[in-house]
Amino acid sequence: MKIKSRSGIMMMSMFVIIAVSALFVALPEGINAQQEDKVFVTHSGAVVKTTGEILDPLYTSATVEFDPMEYLRDFNYGRVSQLADGTTLREYTLVARDDEIMEVSPGIFYNVWSYNGTVPGPTIRATEGDIVRIKFINHGEKEHTIHFHGIHPAGMDGVFEPVGGNGGQFVYEFEAGPVGVHPYHCHVMPLEEHIVHGLYGVFIVDPKEKRPAADEMVMVLNGLDTDFDTENNFYAANTIPFYYQHHPIQINTNELIRIYVVNMVEFDPINNFHLHGNLYKYYPTGTDIVPSFYTDMITLSQTERGIMEFEYKYPGKYLFHAHKVEFSEKGWVGIFMVNENKEGIESEGYGS
């Protein structure tokens, strides 16, 4: 009888232990009150004090691996020489990789597939009629190519000539044309996968009679599907979400700004570009030298692109963003910091 009741107690205490430990697992842990409070202010102005860590999609220091500010005004004119008939030859080298991991937003790591280590790849620039020779080396594990939008022979189209990984090579050669701003991208199937991972860039063909001098920049509107569910988790101009919002682009009043804008977003049917406090002249695809629109808002389908030109009259901060607001709230938003133009500062021109 005694033994029985003891085992009863044991049984009950076992039961209690299980119940209590279940509660222990289930209830959230307390917060350590000894830690110092941190304060942060949200976009809407709310002030939050926390003992924990701050999650913010803004890069606070220059730790970003890919610098969108450097990419913005970086044009690759190639190695220039003259052919026997006097035609300009421009030679470029593009190396594809598909094994790199890049921190695309603070704390978020994504497997990028890249040309020359960046997403987007380098902005290649030539003048109409130049001979463009691109040495393509594939250091990826998968097959890749480069398909240029524009006019070129069939064998240079980057579709039926897949270049094997681990050192495969191919040389694309064609005459630059037509005038305008064009994308280039990998065209290996499944195409969507190769584009979404980052194998694209911009190819600018300047007219023989140069456009007027301007502060020029490239903006590739892109999205990142970081969890591969065929929906974008981030949107950006030049890959890093919110980057130009936290690091405004410095421009000057009364100076011509020219933006080569290319929409490379996948999964979503459209993207757009809205400018605050101003309107811009818009040249669709850049193939004409007369603007088609004077507007503050254009809508672009996949790989649609164009050239925008504007000047700011009043100094200060101006927003630019997708007016498909979902995209801007997921990173595709930036600021122009318009500074008073001091006399004597010459507009940055371009040329080889």
Add this chain to the structure above:
Amino acid sequence: MEVSNKSSKVKLIASGVIPFVFLILLVAYIFGPGSELLDLGVPLPEISMEKVDFLNSEIQVTVRNTGPIPVEIAMADINDRIQPAAVEPDRYLERYETALVRIPFEWNEAEPYRIGLTIEDGTRFEKEIEAAAPALEPSFELLGFFAIIGTYVGIIPVMIGLLWLPFIRRISRQKYHFFLALTAGLLLFLGIDSIEEALEVSNESLSGSFNGVLLVATVLILSFLGLYYTGEKLVSRAKSSRITKPVAIALMISIGIGLHNFGEGLAIGAAVGLGSIAFSTFLIIGFALHNTTEGIAIAAPLSREKKVIGKLVAMGLIAGAPAIFGAWIGGFVYSPFTSVVFLAIGAGAIFQVILTILKWIREQGDKNLSSAAVASGFAIGMVIMYLTSILV
């Protein structure tokens, strides 16, 4: 003699230990030199948002790492729009560790929200809230409100059910057995209901890694065994003390129902806490109606006793009052894990009570359960519960 005794003891221990040693060697081999045999695939991270609270200009998410590998919380969003946020105590979560994500956001009452959290590999997890409602701040007023609701749902209906006692008392033995069987039928329904509820909660808010179905089964069986054992002890002790067997059985029924009502209280508290006003009203009316029948369950075995008023009140309280505690816990410290555990304990308790009642009918009656009274009682009990459940 002594020596051989000793050596046989050594042999006994050795025979117990040797297989164990081989087992350890096997495990060591599989994880050591034989590890290339194992290909467990790619372990995928997983987090569960267990609780979402809407505070003044802030949404708070209690998140748990329920995957096989550690994760880092990297970003928060509301309705798929990225928001700066704070994570306490830090963004690194070991397995089963929890963190509180605080997202400043001017939310609107009664609107649906989708809360998203993204981890370091870019995977986004989402939880949908049907209607935002301010989180309950513990106050004496609210404590009192829940106590009143608990009383309406738990104590009063059970007491009303107990009023059937004089009726049950006057009827024949056959009809009495009918009512006992009816009780068992009612309870069986409640038991299944509890299991269903537990599985629903685990499906909605508990991650797969808790093995919801197995958690429910394990807790249910443990509670069944624990209560069955103590119940039998209580009944067997009843023989030698002042407690009679019917009282002991009625007491066990009260405890079982009490645990079940605790679960019901949790459900109501959680519904109020989550802002499902319509749903919580529904639950309150439904449970109140439902619980009247629980009074019958307690009254039936006691009907052959005398001087039971005091005992009845006590048992009514044991069965009904836990609804109040449930409502408090559900409203203020809701966690899906504890809800699942409590609901499963309740189900185990109910099955234990059913077994006790059936055993008692068998002892009292003609040593079988196949009488028309028992069969029809059981069936009608189930049907009554089903019909009242439709009203819920």
